[in-house]
Amino acid sequence: MQRPLPKEARNGALTQFMERVHLVNGTHEYAYRVEFVVLFGNMLSDVERLGDVDIAIRLQPKADGDAKCCPRGVVRSSQARSRSRRKDFPKCI
Secondary structure, X not given: OOOOEEHHHHHHHHHHHHXXXXXXXXXXXXXXXXXXXXXXXXXXXXXOEEOOOEXXXXXXXXXXXXXXXXXXXXXXXXXXXXXXXXXXXXXXX
């Protein structure tokens, strides 16, 4: 069970997330861009402490057509898998 996050910590986590969104959208290194981000749940309230931050995103391929996008995604997935400490990291099909 997670310990509740104070307001400062969740605001910091949200700021870091949005910085990563701008990084992903600002480079051709990633196969997709974040089209939009939606914040929902208790984060929108004035509650002082909460257990998580609820975020939904919509991804959009950066390249036109799967032929350009897919190889880039395979490379990024392979790189992420090689850096992951998780033994069950999903494999790209």
